[in-house]
Amino acid sequence: MIYLDYQATTPLAPEAREAMLQWLDGTDGGGFGNPHSPHRMGRQARAAIEVARDQVAALFPPGGSIVFTGSATEAINLAIRGSGAGGTVAVSAIEHAAVLDTAGAIGPCHRLKVDGKGVCDPDQALPADTRLICVMQVNNEIGTIQPAGRWHGRAQDAGALYLCDAVQAYGKLLLADADLITISAHKFHGPKGVGALWIRDGVKLTAQMTGGGQEAGIRSGTLSPALVAGMGAAAAVAAQRMDDDRAHVERLWKAARRLMADWDLNGSEMDRWHGNLNLRREGLDVNRLMNDCREVMFSAGSACASGSGRTSHVLAAIGLTTREAKNSIRLGFGRYTTMVQIEEAARLLNEGAEAQGV
Template structure:
């Protein structure tokens, strides 16, 4: 099986696995217990906390571990609106955001403004200028889109939010360690371990001092009194080590693979979805006119690739991200997403993409 679905999840780094094993096999203490073994477990969690914060480039604030980015986004948006109260009833976000942001915003008793994007997938700046005002509680924007790889202008959106007195929340899950993030422009940042070669089941929310969202999980208050639940030292340790391994070498590898991928799945037959310039090159989202993607995936069953977000697979709906670009239902359903990264070999990528290309052309 050739794995080309890095946006859905990344392979677990061997180093991260090795860091987890002792806590899964031998060291089972609760990190919130006061005895010696509990304190050892807590120390491992705190080391991991520092590793993730350092990789994020955050020099202040606090980093809270969560069960994943979905919880982090829910907490950031719901908790901020609860803290601010009715004085600022508006949530501003973008049409191409992940469902954990869009659905959370819509579940609130709040005024939700969903900013449109252009055909390139970038936020409509005039709409953002008009929407972000002194009634806005929080602005929520994704750094790198999980479906099309487009990089949003987080620094600019953060400046708008700050000028209006609103909180800036960034879903940095797909961009963490891959593209530059203006941490100074953000108040809340969500990240996830399994998108950066760490384990599934752990994420984090970085919080600027003074911007702490109200708690949405109640109980023991294990995470700074704001987030309840027993942490897993194993998951935290794996996340921490995975975060330390994020480097420029990954970016160089991805650039080489991007060049190869664009040569195989090339224009005019394959059309790139989203901006060609403002994007992370580990995500190739392309379409071919009239392509039956379900048939293509069946014919290429030895290759793991995607028709869109793993979170919405099986829903029967076409991608809301692609429709937001202005694509027709037919065009959205004729698109595929190819994701690659640290452990993708050039030869296997070429062979897999050539197989996809031949199968797609065979449908004509």
């Protein structure tokens, strides 16, 4: 099988797996301790979590702290719901459903427009009562990179907070300044089931899940040392390999663009993470292509929307018709993708499209 769905999830890094094993199988007699217990086993587990906290924090801007969560979705909910009440939350039209649905559920929500390339311009008007601005750094469907640093400045000028969903950016790009930043371990070769919220010093949040208050008093629940340790190890590897990973992705991107030159690109070619290739071909039956190319793991949209039958809100926001959106596929690749896999996948997908006469 050829795995080309890196935006949905990434393969677990061997280093992350190794870091997790001690806290899964009881190596050295302390692997199953509760990290919130005061005895020696608990302190050992807690020490592993704090090592991981430092590893994860190393890729964030200075002047903030990390709260571990069960996912980026939980982190987003804590950031949006916990940052205050009243006022309007302004969100880009191409945000992940975790942002759009949460912002829409709590009160007035203003949609920020994107252009035909999928970029959200910070110069557009904001409601006078805007209290929070949410613009992701890298889009999960079309890979476009947003001017996140400028959005942070815009939020400061408006007296608002800025939340940046950096799920697709963390470990790949330098993170922009923000007040709140969310990430998910399984998007940078860590385990599923653990995420984090970075909170700028001085920003106060209200807990949204009551209980023990284990994480800074604002997130309750026993942390998994194994998951957190795996996240930390994945972050450390990403920090070491960021330049090499980016160079590898650029080589794969150039090859894929050359081999699939007959496909139209959705979104900006330049303002984009090049590990995301969202393409369309007029008249393409994507379901048939998936059936005919079962050895290639790719997506018809974001994993969260697949199977819903709904047109991608991201592709609609950049001006694609419903038909064009349904003629689109997403290929995602990265650290563990080989050139041979890209070449073989392109051959299979091209042959599949040609068999449909498109």
